[in-house]
Amino acid sequence: MLRILETEHEVGVGCLPFNVKDVYNFLSSQKSFKRENDAANLVLKCKHLKSLDLEFQYEYQVDDENRLEYITWCHSTSIRGYQLYGDVVVFDTTYKLNAYDMPIGVWVGVNNHGCSVFFGCCLLRDEQQTSFEWAFKVFLKFMGGKVPKTIITDDDPQIGGAIENICPATKHALCMWxxxxxxxxxxxxxxxxxxxxxxxxxxxxxxxxxxxxxxxxxxxxxxxxxxxxxxxxxxxxxxxxxxxxxxxRSYFFAGMRTIGKSESMNTFIKHTISSQTHLTDFIDQIGKAVGVLVQKGEQKDMQQKATTLTILTQQPIEIHASKVLTLYAFRKYQNEIVESSSYECYQSDHGFWIVRHAEHVDKW
Known part of the structure:
Protein backbone atom coordinates (compact mmCIF):
# COMPACT_ATOMS: atom_id res chain seq x y z
CA MET A 1 0.00 0.00 0.00
CA LEU A 2 2.83 2.37 0.87
CA ARG A 3 4.60 1.72 -2.47
CA ILE A 4 1.38 2.49 -4.39
CA LEU A 5 0.83 5.71 -2.42
CA GLU A 6 4.44 6.79 -3.01
CA THR A 7 3.96 6.24 -6.74
CA GLU A 8 0.65 8.15 -6.78
CA HIS A 9 2.17 11.12 -4.91
CA GLU A 10 5.40 10.94 -6.94
CA VAL A 11 7.67 10.87 -3.86
CA GLY A 12 10.66 8.71 -2.99
CA VAL A 13 10.62 5.61 -0.77
CA GLY A 14 10.00 6.58 2.85
CA CYS A 15 9.07 10.19 2.01
CA LEU A 16 5.37 9.98 2.89
CA PRO A 17 4.29 11.79 6.12
CA PHE A 18 3.27 8.40 7.67
CA ASN A 19 4.81 4.94 8.03
CA VAL A 20 3.68 1.28 8.02
CA LYS A 21 2.59 1.41 11.67
CA ASP A 22 0.41 4.46 10.98
CA VAL A 23 -1.33 2.58 8.14
CA TYR A 24 -2.00 -0.45 10.38
CA ASN A 25 -3.39 1.80 13.14
CA PHE A 26 -5.64 3.59 10.67
CA LEU A 27 -7.05 0.35 9.23
CA SER A 28 -7.59 -1.04 12.72
CA SER A 29 -9.49 2.08 13.81
CA GLN A 30 -11.73 1.86 10.73
CA LYS A 31 -12.58 -1.78 11.48
CA SER A 32 -13.37 -0.94 15.10
CA PHE A 33 -15.59 1.95 14.02
CA LYS A 34 -17.53 -0.28 11.66
CA ARG A 35 -17.97 -3.00 14.26
CA GLU A 36 -19.23 -0.57 16.90
CA ASN A 37 -22.20 0.19 14.65
CA ASP A 38 -22.48 -3.22 13.02
CA ALA A 39 -24.99 -4.73 15.47
CA ALA A 40 -27.31 -1.74 15.09
CA ASN A 41 -26.91 -1.90 11.31
CA LEU A 42 -27.80 -5.61 11.38
CA VAL A 43 -31.11 -4.85 13.13
CA LEU A 44 -31.79 -2.05 10.63
CA LYS A 45 -31.02 -4.49 7.82
CA CYS A 46 -33.57 -6.95 9.22
CA LYS A 47 -36.17 -4.18 9.44
CA HIS A 48 -35.47 -3.30 5.81
CA LEU A 49 -35.84 -6.95 4.71
CA LYS A 50 -39.12 -7.12 6.66
CA SER A 51 -40.40 -4.05 4.77
CA LEU A 52 -39.62 -5.80 1.47
CA ASP A 53 -41.10 -9.16 2.53
CA LEU A 54 -43.71 -9.22 5.28
CA GLU A 55 -43.15 -12.97 5.81
CA PHE A 56 -39.48 -12.42 6.70
CA GLN A 57 -39.09 -13.01 10.45
CA TYR A 58 -36.51 -11.73 12.93
CA GLU A 59 -36.18 -11.24 16.66
CA TYR A 60 -33.33 -9.97 18.80
CA GLN A 61 -32.43 -9.29 22.42
CA VAL A 62 -30.00 -6.80 23.95
CA ASP A 63 -28.27 -6.94 27.33
CA ASP A 64 -28.30 -4.38 30.17
CA GLU A 65 -25.69 -2.27 28.34
CA ASN A 66 -27.79 -2.25 25.15
CA ARG A 67 -25.39 -4.59 23.33
CA LEU A 68 -26.72 -7.22 20.93
CA GLU A 69 -26.98 -10.51 22.81
CA TYR A 70 -29.03 -12.76 20.48
CA ILE A 71 -30.60 -12.44 17.06
CA THR A 72 -32.47 -14.99 14.94
CA TRP A 73 -33.94 -14.59 11.46
CA CYS A 74 -35.67 -16.69 8.80
CA HIS A 75 -36.46 -15.86 5.17
CA SER A 76 -40.00 -16.46 3.91
CA THR A 77 -38.83 -19.21 1.52
CA SER A 78 -37.13 -20.93 4.48
CA ILE A 79 -40.36 -20.87 6.50
CA ARG A 80 -42.29 -22.41 3.60
CA GLY A 81 -39.53 -24.98 3.12
CA TYR A 82 -39.67 -25.95 6.78
CA GLN A 83 -43.40 -26.68 6.58
CA LEU A 84 -42.63 -29.22 3.84
CA TYR A 85 -39.28 -30.63 4.96
CA GLY A 86 -38.95 -29.75 8.65
CA ASP A 87 -39.43 -33.27 10.03
CA VAL A 88 -35.65 -33.74 10.24
CA VAL A 89 -33.43 -30.76 11.12
CA VAL A 90 -29.68 -30.38 11.54
CA PHE A 91 -28.66 -27.64 13.99
CA ASP A 92 -25.01 -26.80 13.35
CA THR A 93 -22.83 -24.59 15.57
CA THR A 94 -19.43 -25.49 14.10
CA TYR A 95 -18.56 -21.95 13.03
CA LYS A 96 -18.44 -18.56 14.67
CA LEU A 97 -17.84 -14.98 13.57
CA ASN A 98 -14.29 -14.53 14.87
CA ALA A 99 -14.46 -10.77 14.51
CA TYR A 100 -17.20 -10.68 17.17
CA ASP A 101 -16.52 -13.95 19.01
CA MET A 102 -20.17 -14.88 18.38
CA PRO A 103 -21.25 -18.49 17.74
CA ILE A 104 -23.37 -19.04 14.62
CA GLY A 105 -26.25 -21.49 14.74
CA VAL A 106 -27.91 -22.64 11.52
CA TRP A 107 -30.95 -24.89 11.00
CA VAL A 108 -30.76 -26.87 7.78
CA GLY A 109 -32.55 -29.85 6.27
CA VAL A 110 -32.94 -31.79 3.04
CA ASN A 111 -35.77 -31.68 0.49
CA ASN A 112 -37.32 -34.46 -1.59
CA HIS A 113 -34.63 -33.97 -4.27
CA GLY A 114 -31.87 -34.63 -1.72
CA CYS A 115 -30.78 -30.95 -1.78
CA SER A 116 -29.95 -28.85 1.29
CA VAL A 117 -32.66 -26.52 2.60
CA PHE A 118 -31.76 -23.52 4.77
CA PHE A 119 -34.35 -23.06 7.53
CA GLY A 120 -32.93 -20.31 9.73
CA CYS A 121 -29.93 -18.70 11.38
CA CYS A 122 -29.00 -17.24 14.77
CA LEU A 123 -26.09 -15.35 16.32
CA LEU A 124 -25.53 -15.85 20.03
CA ARG A 125 -23.35 -14.11 22.61
CA ASP A 126 -22.21 -17.44 24.13
CA GLU A 127 -22.79 -21.21 24.01
CA GLN A 128 -24.71 -21.58 27.26
CA GLN A 129 -27.92 -23.60 27.51
CA THR A 130 -30.02 -20.47 28.12
CA SER A 131 -28.76 -18.99 24.83
CA PHE A 132 -29.69 -22.10 22.86
CA GLU A 133 -33.09 -22.26 24.58
CA TRP A 134 -33.81 -18.68 23.50
CA ALA A 135 -32.81 -19.51 19.90
CA PHE A 136 -34.98 -22.66 19.73
CA LYS A 137 -38.01 -20.89 21.24
CA VAL A 138 -37.82 -18.08 18.68
CA PHE A 139 -37.15 -20.45 15.78
CA LEU A 140 -40.21 -22.58 16.61
CA LYS A 141 -42.32 -19.43 16.96
CA PHE A 142 -41.27 -18.38 13.45
CA MET A 143 -42.23 -21.85 12.19
CA GLY A 144 -45.77 -21.65 13.59
CA GLY A 145 -44.99 -23.96 16.51
CA LYS A 146 -44.16 -26.96 14.30
CA VAL A 147 -41.61 -29.07 16.22
CA PRO A 148 -39.20 -31.32 14.26
CA LYS A 149 -39.59 -35.05 14.77
CA THR A 150 -35.81 -35.48 14.76
CA ILE A 151 -32.97 -33.03 15.34
CA ILE A 152 -29.27 -33.76 14.72
CA THR A 153 -26.48 -31.85 16.48
CA ASP A 154 -22.95 -32.33 17.78
CA ASP A 155 -22.48 -33.70 21.30
CA ASP A 156 -22.50 -30.33 23.10
CA PRO A 157 -24.38 -30.97 26.41
CA GLN A 158 -25.63 -27.35 26.45
CA ILE A 159 -27.47 -27.92 23.15
CA GLY A 160 -28.74 -31.28 24.42
CA GLY A 161 -30.18 -29.65 27.54
CA ALA A 162 -31.89 -26.93 25.48
CA ILE A 163 -33.53 -29.49 23.15
CA GLU A 164 -34.72 -31.54 26.13
CA ASN A 165 -36.39 -28.47 27.66
CA ILE A 166 -37.82 -26.82 24.53
CA CYS A 167 -38.53 -29.88 22.32
CA PRO A 168 -39.10 -32.78 24.74
CA ALA A 169 -41.00 -34.84 22.12
CA THR A 170 -38.23 -34.49 19.51
CA LYS A 171 -35.73 -37.31 19.04
CA HIS A 172 -32.25 -35.87 19.56
CA ALA A 173 -29.48 -37.66 17.62
CA LEU A 174 -25.76 -36.97 17.36
CA CYS A 175 -24.11 -36.26 14.02
CA MET A 176 -21.98 -39.23 12.90
CA TRP A 177 -19.69 -36.88 10.96
CA ARG A 249 -33.84 -47.81 13.91
CA SER A 250 -37.41 -46.61 14.51
CA TYR A 251 -36.68 -42.93 13.72
CA PHE A 252 -36.66 -41.10 10.37
CA PHE A 253 -33.46 -39.21 9.42
CA ALA A 254 -33.89 -38.52 5.68
CA GLY A 255 -30.39 -39.92 5.14
CA MET A 256 -28.75 -37.06 7.07
CA ARG A 257 -26.99 -39.21 9.67
CA THR A 258 -24.70 -40.81 7.09
CA ILE A 259 -21.12 -39.53 6.99
CA GLY A 260 -21.41 -38.39 3.36
CA LYS A 261 -24.62 -36.40 3.82
CA SER A 262 -23.39 -34.82 7.08
CA GLU A 263 -20.10 -33.85 5.46
CA SER A 264 -21.81 -32.28 2.43
CA MET A 265 -24.11 -30.32 4.79
CA ASN A 266 -21.06 -29.12 6.74
CA THR A 267 -19.31 -28.11 3.50
CA PHE A 268 -22.38 -26.15 2.43
CA ILE A 269 -22.37 -24.21 5.72
CA LYS A 270 -18.62 -23.61 5.50
CA HIS A 271 -18.92 -22.17 1.99
CA THR A 272 -21.82 -19.95 3.05
CA ILE A 273 -20.20 -18.50 6.16
CA SER A 274 -16.95 -16.59 6.54
CA SER A 275 -15.58 -16.10 10.06
CA GLN A 276 -14.35 -12.57 9.23
CA THR A 277 -17.59 -11.32 7.69
CA HIS A 278 -19.25 -8.17 9.07
CA LEU A 279 -22.74 -8.74 10.44
CA THR A 280 -24.52 -6.75 7.72
CA ASP A 281 -22.63 -8.62 4.99
CA PHE A 282 -23.30 -11.90 6.77
CA ILE A 283 -27.08 -11.61 6.50
CA ASP A 284 -26.69 -10.84 2.78
CA GLN A 285 -24.60 -13.99 2.33
CA ILE A 286 -27.27 -16.08 4.04
CA GLY A 287 -29.96 -14.52 1.83
CA LYS A 288 -27.98 -15.38 -1.32
CA ALA A 289 -27.45 -18.95 -0.10
CA VAL A 290 -31.20 -19.34 0.46
CA GLY A 291 -31.85 -18.02 -3.07
CA VAL A 292 -29.33 -20.44 -4.60
CA LEU A 293 -30.93 -23.43 -2.83
CA VAL A 294 -34.44 -22.42 -3.94
CA GLN A 295 -33.20 -22.10 -7.53
CA LYS A 296 -31.50 -25.50 -7.30
CA GLY A 297 -34.78 -27.08 -6.17
CA GLU A 298 -36.63 -25.50 -9.12
CA GLN A 299 -34.01 -26.89 -11.52
CA LYS A 300 -34.50 -30.37 -10.04
CA ASP A 301 -38.26 -30.05 -10.62
CA MET A 302 -37.60 -29.24 -14.29
CA GLN A 303 -35.16 -32.17 -14.65
CA GLN A 304 -37.78 -34.49 -13.15
CA LYS A 305 -40.26 -33.64 -15.92
CA ALA A 306 -37.66 -34.21 -18.65
CA THR A 307 -36.32 -37.54 -17.32
CA THR A 308 -37.60 -40.94 -18.48
CA LEU A 309 -37.35 -43.50 -15.68
CA THR A 310 -36.16 -47.06 -16.27
CA ILE A 311 -38.18 -49.76 -14.47
CA LEU A 312 -35.91 -52.63 -13.38
CA THR A 313 -38.19 -55.23 -11.78
CA GLN A 314 -41.61 -54.54 -13.38
CA GLN A 315 -43.14 -55.10 -9.95
CA PRO A 316 -46.35 -53.07 -9.46
CA ILE A 317 -44.91 -51.40 -6.36
CA GLU A 318 -41.87 -50.14 -8.32
CA ILE A 319 -44.09 -48.84 -11.14
CA HIS A 320 -46.27 -47.02 -8.59
CA ALA A 321 -43.16 -45.55 -6.88
CA SER A 322 -41.97 -44.16 -10.24
CA LYS A 323 -45.21 -42.15 -10.48
CA VAL A 324 -45.27 -40.63 -6.99
CA LEU A 325 -41.61 -40.13 -5.98
CA THR A 326 -39.03 -37.59 -7.10
CA LEU A 327 -36.13 -38.89 -9.19
CA TYR A 328 -33.82 -38.76 -6.14
CA ALA A 329 -36.25 -40.67 -3.89
CA PHE A 330 -37.19 -43.18 -6.60
CA ARG A 331 -33.56 -44.14 -7.25
CA LYS A 332 -33.02 -44.61 -3.52
CA TYR A 333 -36.10 -46.85 -3.40
CA GLN A 334 -35.08 -48.70 -6.58
CA ASN A 335 -31.69 -49.61 -5.07
CA GLU A 336 -33.51 -51.13 -2.08
CA ILE A 337 -36.01 -53.15 -4.11
CA VAL A 338 -33.21 -54.55 -6.32
CA GLU A 339 -31.11 -55.44 -3.27
CA SER A 340 -34.11 -57.12 -1.63
CA SER A 341 -34.03 -59.82 -4.31
CA SER A 342 -30.88 -61.17 -2.61
CA TYR A 343 -32.84 -61.99 0.56
CA GLU A 344 -35.02 -64.95 1.47
CA CYS A 345 -37.92 -65.16 3.95
CA TYR A 346 -38.48 -67.98 6.39
CA GLN A 347 -41.38 -68.38 8.78
CA SER A 348 -40.20 -69.53 12.21
CA ASP A 349 -41.92 -71.94 14.56
CA HIS A 350 -42.86 -68.97 16.77
CA GLY A 351 -44.98 -67.33 14.06
CA PHE A 352 -42.66 -64.47 13.02
CA TRP A 353 -40.57 -64.13 9.86
CA ILE A 354 -36.79 -64.23 9.44
CA VAL A 355 -35.37 -62.28 6.48
CA ARG A 356 -31.84 -63.40 5.63
CA HIS A 357 -29.37 -62.79 2.79
CA ALA A 358 -29.14 -65.78 0.44
CA GLU A 359 -25.31 -65.96 0.77
CA HIS A 360 -24.10 -63.81 3.67
CA VAL A 361 -25.30 -65.14 7.02
CA ASP A 362 -24.41 -61.88 8.84
CA LYS A 363 -26.77 -59.84 6.60
CA TRP A 364 -30.22 -60.44 8.08
Missing amino acids: HIAKKIPEVLSSVLKSQFKEWNKAFQKLSKLETEEDFDKGWQAMLEEYDLVANGHLRRLYLNRSKWPKPYL
Missing part, protein backbone atom coordinates in the same frame (compact mmCIF):
# COMPACT_ATOMS: atom_id res chain seq x y z
CA HIS A 178 -18.75 -35.04 14.17
CA ILE A 179 -18.29 -38.32 16.06
CA ALA A 180 -16.07 -39.79 13.32
CA LYS A 181 -14.06 -36.56 13.05
CA LYS A 182 -13.31 -36.40 16.78
CA ILE A 183 -12.28 -40.04 17.27
CA PRO A 184 -8.79 -39.85 15.64
CA GLU A 185 -7.97 -36.75 17.71
CA VAL A 186 -8.79 -38.61 20.93
CA LEU A 187 -7.67 -42.20 20.28
CA SER A 188 -5.00 -42.33 17.55
CA SER A 189 -2.23 -41.44 20.01
CA VAL A 190 -3.59 -43.94 22.58
CA LEU A 191 -3.99 -46.92 20.24
CA LYS A 192 -1.13 -46.05 17.84
CA SER A 193 -0.64 -48.96 15.38
CA GLN A 194 -3.91 -50.57 16.56
CA PHE A 195 -6.04 -47.53 15.71
CA LYS A 196 -7.02 -48.58 12.14
CA GLU A 197 -8.06 -52.04 13.29
CA TRP A 198 -10.01 -50.58 16.24
CA ASN A 199 -11.73 -47.99 14.01
CA LYS A 200 -13.03 -50.75 11.71
CA ALA A 201 -14.44 -52.57 14.74
CA PHE A 202 -16.03 -49.32 16.00
CA GLN A 203 -17.70 -48.62 12.63
CA LYS A 204 -19.05 -52.17 12.51
CA LEU A 205 -20.44 -51.84 16.05
CA SER A 206 -22.34 -48.65 15.16
CA LYS A 207 -24.16 -50.49 12.35
CA LEU A 208 -25.30 -53.60 14.25
CA GLU A 209 -28.99 -54.52 14.20
CA THR A 210 -29.90 -55.02 17.88
CA GLU A 211 -29.22 -53.12 21.09
CA GLU A 212 -28.18 -56.35 22.82
CA ASP A 213 -25.53 -57.11 20.18
CA PHE A 214 -24.23 -53.54 20.42
CA ASP A 215 -23.90 -53.61 24.22
CA LYS A 216 -22.10 -56.97 24.20
CA GLY A 217 -19.83 -55.95 21.33
CA TRP A 218 -19.00 -52.62 22.98
CA GLN A 219 -17.90 -54.27 26.22
CA ALA A 220 -15.82 -56.83 24.32
CA MET A 221 -14.18 -54.02 22.29
CA LEU A 222 -13.24 -52.05 25.43
CA GLU A 223 -11.64 -55.10 27.01
CA GLU A 224 -9.80 -56.21 23.85
CA TYR A 225 -8.14 -52.81 23.34
CA ASP A 226 -7.74 -51.95 27.05
CA LEU A 227 -10.05 -48.91 26.78
CA VAL A 228 -12.34 -49.56 29.76
CA ALA A 229 -11.11 -46.41 31.54
CA ASN A 230 -11.23 -44.12 28.45
CA GLY A 231 -13.40 -41.09 29.29
CA HIS A 232 -14.37 -40.21 25.70
CA LEU A 233 -15.68 -43.71 24.98
CA ARG A 234 -17.48 -43.78 28.33
CA ARG A 235 -19.34 -40.58 27.37
CA LEU A 236 -20.19 -42.02 23.95
CA TYR A 237 -21.63 -45.14 25.55
CA LEU A 238 -23.72 -43.12 28.02
CA ASN A 239 -25.14 -41.28 24.98
CA ARG A 240 -25.75 -44.51 23.02
CA SER A 241 -29.47 -43.75 22.67
CA LYS A 242 -28.45 -40.90 20.31
CA TRP A 243 -26.01 -42.35 17.77
CA PRO A 244 -25.60 -46.12 17.00
CA LYS A 245 -28.02 -47.65 14.49
CA PRO A 246 -29.67 -50.22 16.81
CA TYR A 247 -30.90 -47.43 19.11
CA LEU A 248 -32.24 -45.27 16.24
